[in-house]
Amino acid sequence: MIRRFLPLFALIGAAPAPDAPAPAVHANQIGFLPDAAKRIVVTDPATRPLDWRLLDESGTPVATGKSRVFGDDPVSGDHVHWIDVSGVTRPGRYRLEVGGRAAAHPLVIAADTYRPLAKAALNYFYQNRAGTPIEARFAGGAAWARAAGHPHEVAGCFKGPDETGTTWPGCGYTLDVTGGWYDAGDHGKYVVNGGIALWTLQNLYETHQAASPFPDGSTALPEAGNRIDDLLDEARWEMRFLMAMQVPDGQRLALPVGRQGRGALALTPVDAGGMAHHKVADRNWTPLPTVPAEDREERLLYPPSTAATLNLAAVAAQCARIWRAIDPDFAGRCLVAAHRAYRAALRNPEIYAAQGFTGSGGYGDGDLSDEFYWATAEMYAVAPSPALAATLHRMAGGTGPLAGEPSWGSVAALGTMTLATAAGVPAAERDAARQRLVALADRFLAEGERSGYHLPYGSDRYAWGSNGSVLNRGVILAMAARFTGARRYRDGAVDAIDYVLGRNPLDQSYVSGFGWQPLRHPHHRFWASQFDPRLPGPPPGAVSGGANNTAFADPVSATLKGRCAPQRCWIDDARAYADNEVAINWNAPLVWLAADLAMPATQPTPPSKG
Structure with a gap:
């Protein structure tokens, strides 16, 4: 709902009347880094700048100034002011006064602001492992322990x-597909969403391996102490599952070839060996709540798709690069799987995911050009060749400006990010990829200047999982900071995570366990205390899908339709899956970005030589 204030305060722009509401202060609820941006949004009807002061714990002013009036912001429905306290770098707790009134919560500056968040966000993946018991000692307490699901x-x-x-x-045939991660609030395991989530974690390792954010033993994992980076231990859990989803060689399956209309599909026998099944999931939807070990629905492999096959090829090739010096045998298995999948996709380039099933998400995608580009880029980064280079440049996504941040159905940026960061990519390809990512980051920064909440996301369309889009933009901005050393890109990455952690019109931290108003009731079949007090709420580190003004798909979110500004179309209710589901592909960029910000600011990566 759009806030309304007394018009007198707006007219005088000075000290408020005694009964006027205090200006509402919106800020990152976990704090700020000493050496990064510290931007605060104030909602107030005043049309003139507001006086503000920042006081330390002793009550001494350390900074003063006047707000910058942004004005009416249709995306939030607010009249906003900006306050920037980036000049204050000393760690500590501070109190902000605006217009003579103190903000309700303190502001914290600390060098370790993001380390606890990064660890908790990574632990999300352990908590959603299938096929193994979740133990209290690794999950953060007995409340989140559970028996193995499936x-x-x-x-x-x-x-x-x-x-x-x-x-x-x-x-x-049957396949042993034990393991992997549950995708979201249900118990399905989807290759196309597992692909981008796994890629993001593996890319975090590949980009930061000179100073790993998660060295062995630094997190709560059963594998800790095995002399393998903890991030890779978690990634391998999913990689093994994805490889298990591959169709055995020599299998002919009846599949839908090419684009088809609605209704029954025409099936054609094809050589499906090496393709990946799109998903393994229940025959029918389970109710809320359902503990994973108590899921009694039949588990089924659903037909292979070209999209799933290319996802497997891409992440398996990435796996082969990363693991070849750590575990050559595992790297070799990944490389074999990547080649089998890539050849299978070239042989079957237009098998789109069938959508006629209940009990699981569809993840349909009508454009596979970006998946082909991504998989080809990953294969090229394993073993560059003139033939693969020529293929990359012929494919959509290979040249020209990037369309935007990656998502499960739009993965071209992943290929460019690999070309920009993977060791062994020739200089010309690497530098061109970096230039394209920096140009995209510049576009995001420009959008932030037009956003009332200084968010590097300028659209008024907040789609399902909008927080994932914001966080993935933060990842690209952080990469641009690494490539150039320019502070503005790191500050833009901070803007992205600031929004998710509370600098938004709802004053809502979308992450469980972090901030003064955290996520409490995600759509999840086990973290379901809203339905059964014997079950836990979410552990720290789970991020909600966020505002959604494009698909009011459930009865709870439907109550908001026509009544909310785009950034306000959200509700903390476990029944509102269109707004408040959690998912691996949204938590992965939260891990990436929080881990990157937890590291010291980097010097620019030097241009490639060769």
Whole structure:
């Protein structure tokens, strides 16, 4: 709801009347880094600048000034002012006064602001592991311990009619697909969403391996102490699952080839060996709540898709690069899987994910050009060759400006990010990729200047999982900072995470366990205390999908339709899956960005030589 204030305060722009509401202060609720931006948004109807003071714990003013009036912001529905206290760098607790009134909460400056968040956000993935018990000593307490969900998961292919009338013949094999991560609030495991989530964690390692943010033993994991980086231990859990989803060689399956209209699909027998099944999931939706170990629905492999196959090729190639000096045998298995998947996708380039199933998310994608570019870039980064270089430049996404930040269905930026960061990429390719990412980062910064909440996201369309989009923009801005050494890009990355951690019109930290108003009721079948007090709420470090003004898909979020400004279309309710689901592909950029900000600011990466 748009806030309304007394008009007298707006007219005089000076000391408020005694009964006037205090200016509302919106800031990152966990704090600020000493050497980064410290931007605060104030909502107040005043049309003239407001006086402000920042006081230390002794009450001594350390900075004063006047707000910058941004004005009306249609995306939030607020009339906003900006305050910048970036000049204050001394760690400590501070109190902000605006217009003679103190903000309700202190502001904290600390060098370790993001370290606890990075560790908690990574632990999200352990907590959502399938096929293994979740132990209290690794999960942060007995409340989050649970029995293994779907252990010894050997599944066969969906057989019979689906919701569109397509009759699927099934397959003559089963796959042991035990393990991996549950995708989101349900118990499905999806290759296309697992792909971008895994890529993000592996890229965090690859980009930061000179000074790893998660060295062995630094996090709470069963594998800690095995002399392997903890980030890679978690990544390998998913990588093994994704490789297990690969169709055995020599298998012919009846699949939908090419674009088809609505209704029953025409199926054509194809050589599907090396393709990846799109997902393994329940036949029917389970209710809220459902503890993973108590899921009684039949588990099924759903038909392979070209998109899933290219996701597997991309992350398996990335895995081969990363692991070849750490565990050559595992790297070799990844490389074999990558080649099998890439060849299978070239052989079957237009098998789109079928959408006629209940019990799991569809993850349909009608444009596979970006997946082909991404997978080709990953294969090229493993072993550059003139043929792969020529293929990259022919493909959509290979040249020209990037369209935007990555998402599960739009992955071209992932290929460019790999070309910009992976060791062994020739100088010309690497430097061109960096230039494209910096140009994209410049676009995001310009959008931030037009945003009332100084968010590097200028659209008035907040889609499902908008927080993931914001965080992925933060990742690209952080990369630009590494490439150039320019502080403005790191400050832009801080703007992105500031929004997610409370600098938004709802004064809401979208991350559980962090901030004075954290996420409490995500859409999740185990973290479901809203439905059953015997079950836990979310552990620290889970990020909500966030504001969504494009798809009011559930009855709870539908109550907001037509009644909310775009950034206000959100509700902390476990029933509101369109707003408040959690998912691996949103938590992964939270890990990446928090871990990057937890590291000292880097000097620019020198241009490639060669």
